[in-house]
Amino acid sequence: MADVLVYVLHYEGAFNKNSLGAVSEGAARAADVGGACDAVVVGGEDLTDELCGTLGAYGARKVFRANGPEGLAQPVVDVMAKVIADHGHSYAIFGGGLLGFEIGAGLAARCRAGVTMEVTSVRADGDELVAERPILGDSQISVSRYRGGLGIIIGRINAFELRESGSAAAAVEDVEVAFSPWSTRATMVTRGEQRGADVDIEGADILVAGGRGLGNADGFQLMEQLAGAFGANTAVAATRAVVDAGWYPYAAQIGQTGKTVAPKLYLAAGISGAIQHKVGMQSSENIVAINKDANAPIFEFSDLGIVGDLNKIVPKLTDAIRARKGS
């Protein structure tokens, strides 16, 4: 029997979608190895019994609730280390994101446990769980097994599907934790807003999407100018490669681990057309691709393909649209 503990992040009275996916995954995999999945939440008064109980719908048996600062890693490490020491969970699962990475790494150091990051799949092998993560530019899969009493699994953002599997409210248990001196040194001053997070990618009629062919983060200015020329109902989208590189926010990512869209026009510049990107945009009414490689896979499912250097084509296209619109 191996129980799983999942950290669940919340903000303004709602649980984070990635965390709920992690609970769903934790519950399903714990069941595979004859165990149960519990959740940990850390925060203030907005973590009501009712809100915490809703985690039961995703398969959580019990929710361990600690009163502490929200959105900071070290206090959560303190809480999870105590819960694991008291209850003997065999695995800790995180939904991903920067906070998940930081807590997972801190917990691994504290508990001297093995940790695997960027996990895209977890499966049972006999009575233990193994984690799979893509490596070498996503061309190979590496499999992690854990020695010792605790294995830590940190998912890629959106890798774990959110599934409602239970109907009963989860039991809620308050945890008293003496925070480590260093855990309370940092305080949350403000929460930053991501550039582009307010753009309604899924509702836009026109998406101009940029990929690694843009060369660097500044390359996205070309796409933003193009979107500006198209005007209303247009947004900039991105591939995972550029989101991972920090060139553009995750809110704009299209594909298997991002958003699924179906705009009237999807204009892709410097995007190869990997299957994981294609699944998020293939239902677009019209697909136009600009790529300097005539053999790029994206041309196989484009309505119009333009072979050439985007640095020359996109500015001309922007000018042409502006001229047409008289702006």
Ligand SMILES: Cc1cc2nc3c(=O)[nH]c(=O)nc-3n(C[C@H](O)[C@H](O)[C@H](O)COP(=O)(O)OP(=O)(O)OC[C@H]3O[C@@H](n4cnc5c(N)ncnc54)[C@H](O)[C@@H]3O)c2cc1C
């Ligand atoms: C589990 C998993 C989930 C994934 N989820 C996603 C996802 O949600 N979304 C996603 O997008 N990817 C996802 N990926 C990654 C995906 O496999 C690709 O690595 C990624 O889509 C490639 O992004 P890209 O097209 O920007 O970069 P590349 O594949 O590097 O392509 C860059 C393209 O730009 C072209 N180019 C270069 N310079 C120029 C120029 N000057 N002018 C014109 N063209 C130029 C090149 O010819 C090339 O075709 C996932 C992978 C895995 C394993």
